[in-house]
Amino acid sequence: MSPSAKVLRGIQRLNRTRPPRPRPDAGEQARVRARVWPALSREQAQEQWNDWFSRQGWTPFPFQTDAWQAFEAGRSGLVAVPTGSGKTYAAVGGPLLNLISRSMRGLDPGLTLLYITPLKALARDIAQAIQRPLDDLGWPIAVDLRTGDTSPAARRKFKEQLPHVLVTTPESLAILLTDQGWEARMQGVQAVVLDEWHELMGTKRGSLLELTLARLRSIAKEVRVWALSATIANLEEAASVAVGSGHHAEIICADLPRQIRLHCLLPESVQRCPWFGYSGLHLLPEVLTQIDVTRSTLLFTNTRSHAERWFQAILEAKPEWSYLMALHHGSLDQDERQRVEAGIKSGSLRLVVATSSLDLGVDFPPVENVIQIGSAKSITRAIQRAGRAFHRPGEATLVQLCPTNVMEILEASALREGMQDGVMEERIAPAKPLDVLVQCLLNASFNEGFDPADLFRQIRSARSFRTVTNEEFSWALEFIRSGGALASYPEFRKVEVVGGRYRFVSAEASRRHKMNIGTILSDSGVTVQVRGGARLGLIDEMFIAKLRPGDVIQFGGRTVEFLQMRDMTAYVKPARRRRPVAAVWSGTILPLSVQLSAYLRREVDRLRQAVEGAAPPSPEIHALLPIARVQSSRSRIPSAAQQLIERCRTAEGHHLFVYTWEGWSVNEGLGHLAAYRLSQLRPNTIAVSATNYGFELLSTEPLGSELEIRRALTLLEGLEEDIHASQNFPELAKRAFREIARVAGLVYQGTPSARKTARHLQMSASLLFDVFRQYEPSHPLLAQAFREVSEQQLQIDRLRGLMRRMDEQELLIVPIARLTPFAFPLYVERIKSRLSTEQLEQRVARLQREVFR
Amino acid sequence: MRLTVCGEQFELLPERALFWPSRRLLVVADCHLGKAETFQQQGFWLPSQSRQQDLSRLSALATRVGAEEVLFLGDLVHALSGVTEAVVAEFAQWLREFDGSVRIVLGNHDAGLAKRWPEEWRRAALCERVDIERFRFQHHLGGGQGEAGLFYWVGHVHPMIRLERGPDRLRLPAFVIGSFRGLLPAFSSMSGGYDVSPPAEERVFVIGEGQVYEV
Known part of the structure; x- marks a missing residue:
């Protein structure tokens, strides 16, 4: 037996016993211990703390000592630092030192530090990381956690007393602020830490957290807020959103420059790379050569479904690795995810x-090898994933990218350019979403309720809500009290006004709202459970609806046979059959970021130059030359000053392919806009399909003259009216309204068991959308749905920019006789909804052979 | 859409109702009156106007087809708590204005109301089911086949059909007609529905844009 095989066997044997589960409730021990507070001055505490650092073999980074000092000086702010660089201790050091030296008087200081993490799965790790120095130093500070998974008994306990340090999620914090007497228990809070702030800020979860913190600030007068964020382009804005308007925010940047080397895995022959597709499995052999199981490897995919397929494919190719590999995605059961995280940590x-x-x-040591399947579609995201990779001082971090189709090879080249230029994307906080405002009002209506003047002041102290007007606030008040002024709600009962304070009409009403707190759209997920065995996780309702008993699916890395659906649970049993169908979750394709789009267009231009004889500036462009030559012989490759449009006629109708490289949501918007405008000129039926790179119009009648097409694509006049009139706008608004209805408490969600007993209160958001449109068309929440679609989904500003750019470009309308490499993905995108994944891959391969001939 | 069932002609109406011309009988299922009020009492937003609209739609339909009798096929109301004075008054008004006979088959949602039937609604005859020739009209026919030799017209399910044609995705209310029972769509304009996927031997008629189409 070879030495490496021996090692492998040994590891396999070790792994037959599962890694131990993390110790539960670490804070409990500290709490039961008699509280003898050491008499420490701030300096002495700092000394002990520094000693503990040296015993770990660490020297505090400058950004850590800066953060401790800034906290001590009473300031709030933001620490920008890559994941896994010691940011937790940077954030909690100041508050802990302050707590231990301030509590000499012998009084229990109560809750002092709130640590807020976006993922409940991370809460336990963070609590343990905070606990470690406290145990070693014998500081009697109690640490605990409160998330959606916390037991009812522990929740009751928190209504009496809170620990000194509480690790929690934004939603659990909002729920803590509904408990009777929360004000008294939280008035001593000195510090709030917002972990992974860049993840929260651009979302409604972040908006709700802003409002929750605004309410907390009105009670805890001395609180200092510190956000921890990955490096993003608009750090100053992120900091000021975190600390609230009217507060100064200090920004501390970790000076840990990391060079990232991006290596794109290229197939031997570019013809083996599909022109369309997302899975990337054709590169399995190349990827396998990059994996060495004596070292640790993380393989990132962009979707849960691809994670399942890659896991299965690797397992089939390398069955001997089965004990060494695992799958981790958001739909897996929490126990399984924790087991995997512990396995990564223990090695x-x-x-x-x-x-x-x-x-x-997840505070695990960096892995030695990071492989990304598919382009990350954003420079920031690519850098973040690279942050998972181990790096030796003075050496660049290596990330391997496995392109899933031809265009992603070019994207790899664009990503590298963007990284080298230090470009990053922004995170924009939503501006005063009304649904979140309504929820905030309801969240404040528990117990004795709220005084409207006070709450208005608090809401306006949240930066994203600083422009809320009197009218908007009055509307929201009236909305929760009477249902609204416009339509008739004669029986409406939710919140009442007693002695000037707004509060729930009944315990039942408040209990029902409590289950609705938060802004996360709960997946319409169905639990997957092995018959008589473990829960595996959640699966999409739409996917399971298409299954018949006996079908074999792949889920959580296992192959199981679907038995039956009962009470929102899909029962399965282990299956041996090969060729299962990988579970699919509905979700959207990641759109290209604005920044990456710009780089990608530049790469297209460089590809053109290479075809014309310039030296290929990157290995990717070199690899793409054979395909680029096909493109330029059948059509053109546009320069930066040109806009390429291809047109052709087939038995299906008239095709128009427009390439913008601007991200699919903008492409979809422009496609529908152009379709609407062209069909206004003469009656026509036009189908639109879009990808990240462009869109296709397919029509029964000819689409129009060159001038008409140009005007349809570039005319800014009447843009918004035409978008609203275009075919898919109401559909998109309906989808956006689903989230709004959920956040504003328009629909009843409840728990699965409560849902059964309250069936007569079920109302689908899409039906509600139709009802509102008919009877209360000017409803502010409807208006918000339309606004969200134009601003966030269609990104109307970005669309305007694209149209202006096209207006300045030379329009190349090229008739094509055969499908080009650029047109191919658009063509497949349209037909793919008719085919299953497996059928699609075969069809793509065949089409591609035909096209390449 | 005209359809022959067991030798009798029926009309499937785009207003989500069934008409039996030879009897001049109009059948509507699942009106769910007072649904908005039930929601409002529990603190959910649902405007009340749709009820008036449903009732006037029913009057117009009865006039259009020339109905001499209206049969409500269960779930006339959504819940007892939602049957407010306004709801009672409006349906009483409809009963006064319609000059034909009215029969109401009770559905599961009507259970609470049956014991406290409003005085103003006494003109309508209440029944568990209605048998006419070999047709039985009742609210719900569990999973069974029913009695041999009978054809059942039932409601309860609020059947919806999903249609996918290329980029078009539609979800439409439907009539589903099998060999021994016909499912009616819900008449209420504010009722959701349940997706059904009937076996191939059943005929499916969807309602879209004021027309009934067989699919």
Whole structure:
């Protein structure tokens, strides 16, 4: 037996016993211990703390000592530092030192530090990380956690007393602020830490957290807020959103420059790379050569479904790795995810296939090898994933990218350019979403309720809500009290006004709202459970609806046979059959970021130059030359000053392919806009399909003259009216309204068991959308749905920019006789909804052979 | 859409109702009156106007087809708590204005109301089911086949059909007609529905844009 095989066997034997589960409730021990507070001055505490650092073999980084000092000086702010660089201790050091030296008087200081993490899975790790120095130093500070998974008994306990340090999620914090007497228990809070702030800020979860913190600030007068963020382009804005308007925010940047080397895995022959597709499995052999199980590897995919497929494919190719590899994605059961995270930490797992569920936090040591399947579609995201990779001082961090199709090879080249230029994306906080405002009002209506003047002041102290007007606030007040003024709600009962304070009409009403707190759209997920065995996780309702008993699916890295659906649970049993169908979750394709789009267009231009004889500036462009030549012989490759449009006629109708490289949501918007405008000129039926790179119009009648097409694509006049009139706008608004209805408490969600007893209160958001449109068309929440679609989904500003750019460009409308490499993905995108994944891959391969001939 | 069932002609109406011309009988299922009020009492937003609209839609439909009798096929109301004075008054008004006979088959949602039937609604005859020739009209026919030799017209399910044609995705209310029972769509304009996928031997008629289409 070879030495490496011996090692492998040994590891396999070790792993037959599962790694131990993390110790539960670490804070409990500290709490029961008699509280003897040491008499420490701030200096003495700092000395002990520094000693503890040296005993770990660490020297505090400058950004850590800066953060401790800034906290001591009473300031709030933001620490920008890559994941896994010691940011937790940077944030909690100041508050802990302050707490231990301030409590000499012998009084229990109560809750002092709130640590807020976006992922409940991270809470336990963070609590343990905070606990470690406290145990070693014998500081009697109690640490505990409160998340959606906390037991009812522990929740009751928190209504009496809170620990000194509480690790929690934004939603659990909002729930803590509904408990009777929370004000008294939280008035001593000195510090709030917002972990992974860049993840929260651009979302409604972040908006709600801003409002919750605004309410907390009105009670805890001395609180200092510190956000921890990955490096993003608009750090100043991120900091000021975190600390609230009217507060100064200090920014501390970790000076840990990291060079990232991006290596794109290229197939021997570019013809083996599909022109369309997302899975990347054709590169399995190349990827396998990059994995060495004596070292640790993380393989990131962009979707849960691809994680499943890659896991299965690797397992089939390398069955001997089965004990060393695991799968990690957001739909897996929590126990399984924790087991995997523990396995990564202990080193017993050597290969983990993961989605963005592993992007964040988890305080595990960096892995030696990071492979990204598919382009990350954003420069910031690519850098973040690279942050998972181990790096030796003075050496660049290596990330391997496995392109899933031809265009992603070019994207790899663009990503590298963007990284080298130090470009990063922004995170924009939503501006005063009304649904979140309504929820904040309801969240404040528990117990004695709220005084409207006070709450208005607090709300306006949150930066994203600083422009809320009197009218908007009055509307929201009236909305929760009477249902609204416009339509008739004669029986409406939710919140009442007693002695000038707004509060719930009944315990039942408040209990029902409590279950609705938060802004996360709960997946319409169905639990997957092995018959008489473990829960595996959640699966999409739409996917399971298409299954018949006996079908074999792949879920959580296992192959199981679907037995039956009962009470929102899909029962399965282990299956042996090969060729299972990988579970699919509905979700959207990641759109290209604005910044990456710009780089990608530049790469297209450089590809053109290479075809014309310039030296290929990157290995990717070199590899793409054969395909680029096909493109330029059948059509053109545009320069930066040109806009390429291809047109052709087939038995299906008239095709128009427009290439913008601007991200699919903008492409979809422009496609529908152009379709609407062209069909206004003469009656026509036009189908639109879009990808990240462009869009296709397919029509029964000719689409129009060159001038008409140009005007349809570039005319800014009447843009918003035409978008609103275009075919898919109401559909998109309906989808946006689903989230709004949920956040504002318009629909009843409840728990699965409560849902059964309250069936007569079920109302689908899409039906509600139709009802509101008919009877209360000017409803502010409807208006918000329309606004969200134009601003966030269609990104109307970005669309305007694109149209202006096209207006300045030379329009190349090229008739094509055969499908070009650029047109191919658009063509397949349209037909793919009719085919299953497996059928699609075969069809793509065949089409591609035909096209390449 | 005209359809022959067991030798009798029926009309499937785009207003989500069934008409039996030879009897001049109009059948509507699942009106769920007072649904908005039930929601409002529990603190959920649902405006009341749709009820008036449903009732006037029913009057117009009865006039259009020339109905001499209206049969409500269960779930006339959504819940007892939602049957407010306004709801009672409006349906009483409808009963006064319609000059034909009215029969109401009780559905599961009507259970609470049956014991406290409003005085103003006494003109309508209440029944568990209605048998006419070989047709039985009742609210719900569990999973069974029913009695041999009978054809059942039932409601309760609020059947919806999903259609996918290329980029078009539609979800439409439907009539589902099998060999021994016909499912009616819900008449209420504010009722959701349940997706059904009937076996191939059943005929499916969807309602879209004021027309009934067989699919």
